[in-house]
Amino acid sequence: MRDLILRSIVLLIAVTMLANITTNTSHAVTEDNPLLAKWEGPYGGIPPFDRVQIPLFKPALEAAMAEQIAETQRIANDPASPDFENTIVALERSGQSLDRVGTLYGVWGATMSTPDYQAVQREMAPRLAAFNDQITQNEALFKRIEAVYNSPAKAKLTPEQQRLAWLYYTNFVRAGARLSPEAKKRLSQINQQLAGLYTKFSQNVLAEETDQFIVLKSEDELAGLPQSIRDAAAAAAESKKQPGTWVIMNTRSSIDPFLTYSDRRELREKAWRMFVNRGDNGGEHDNNAIITEILQLRAERAKLLGFPTHAHWRLENSMAKTPEKAMELMEAVWKPAVARVHEEVADMQALADKEGAKIKIEPWDYRYYMEKVRKAKYDLDQNEIKPYLQLEKLREGIFWVAGELFNFNFTPVTNVPVAHPDIRVWEVTDKTTKKHIGLWYFDPYARAGKRSGAWMNAYRTQERVNGEITTIVSNNANFVKGKPGEPVLISWDDATTMFHEFGHALHGLNSNVTYPSLSGTAVARDYVEFPSQLLEHWLSTPEVLQKFALHYQTGKPIPQDLVDKIKRSATFNQGFATVEYLSAALIDMKLHLAGDRKIDPDSFERETLAQLGMPKEIVMRHRTPHFLHIFSGDSYSAGYYSYLWSDVLTADAFGAFVEGKGPYDRAVAERLRKNVFSVGNTIDPAEAYRAFRGRDPKVDALMKKRGFATKS
Ligand SMILES: [Zn+2]
16 A cells, blocks of 8 residues: 555666667767766766756757667667577667666656746656657558568577567557558547646645645644644645745645644645645636546557456556456455445544534544544554654664675765755665675655656666666655754654565665576566565564664653553554555546446446445545556556555565474575575566465455455
């Protein structure tokens, strides 16, 4: 249920270096435009974040696209008969410049967005989509890929090479390489229109998250809020130029804690409404009409490509393979989760009645009474945990875990340019051999122009088509910066997210493959959350808590009785967490199974939730009008179920450690590295999992982890 991974803007065509074939014109541009230049400096070159200027993006993207078109044209027109080397490997080597520019462009879009930048984004998104189509629709190029894929010589290739040939062939076919010229033309129009709509959708959400906030003006409007939230709200007020007040921002990291602690019910309702109505307020930033259009275009595109629905097209190359299979899992978990929600609400209602609150539990009461029930049932106060969860100590904790599981060592480096002064960088090396493994960038704090949530990004992927290329990865979050000089304290949930995103980073850092298209996190969407969700399990290990969950004032480790309480309450509130997520995942899938009828998102959401029996005390984790996972691009569309799918693997995989010598069992960790974390997409994920676990995953562990009854 954490956030997504950002992928490079160029999804299909992997990229490395081939500088020698740039034309004279683009050489001139290269010299002028630092965004196009080969990355200089240590660690095999580093991204020149210090040289970015918004006006450079457009000419750099244009030159890089032209260069890659020329490269692919050369491959397509090669007089030699097609083979793996002159076609597939040549494609792997093409597009180096665009990959470099795309990294910088993507980082700016996600973390440094400004009106200037957004204007470039609006112009370039459809052009990048058209560029992708120009490559995948190149008839001569596809003929060569097809020839390599169908050639008897393929049997002589290594398994990794065969997988790469399969991936190119499949991706081209899935992108319409086999369609008639008229169909191809229409497909390309659709993709360009969609790219524009995705950009608009994202910019609308960002605008409502930035422009809307709640100003608290007096002490009694702060009733119930712990000091850390007051401090964060005071800091937010500074940034919003509202001195002397406290500001609750319209982002999850600001809203959730407010809903959890504010005693002022009418303010909770106000904050809740502001947050769940992002993109749904009428006016210039309303996303409803955009969604209708996106869904219709996606349905049309699926038909063109020969699939009954967008969901069928998206899932074809996933681990689940069909929407039916994904729905089957979601429906199996939905019923017990809803039943649990009714129990949770009953507990909350009883407590509210006992307090004489004279209310019926509403969605803006859920988090508030949940905390009270947690206290009453488990004697556990989240505020008691927080002083032990210092952001920087936990960062040391994740480094330590990476050292135990994968023998990694992290050293801070300062000789590397960053996009913003808040960003810090570490070099990752092997503890024993001291060999350089990669760089890890950490961008922890919220700021204007940064998208909400937490995510991992790869600036460069590991590969060895051109010698040993090491990876550069980043973790990004939206922690609220506290007072200067004071440690940032985070919640248990945020700490879990930190381990999650670091799991993605480790998936990238462990990569040990030859071809960039198969590297690191470039795996099936419903498999990619497996390594990251798995890593969440290490937060609650006694070793991490003893060494790194240290009180920010006394330095003492979190007391055992508090740890025991956390353990005892592990399945507490799993009804809420599961239903909040699963309702969004089900709406996503149903929207994309609905075919080409014209959909009004508002009534579709309302009616579908009613049919599902959605508890009225809960709202979807992402309502349709701001569901960035599925409407800011294609990649998580009909794919939000992936978190649950991966969690089946996660829960089952952690069992291998439990059955062994525990979470730090070196032999199990080595099996995990060998079969999961290092192989990228070089083998089929189901096969990789079997190699690690010795069998297929079972759903029982997931049900147990969430405290739901299973039929035995
Ligand atoms: Zn994730």
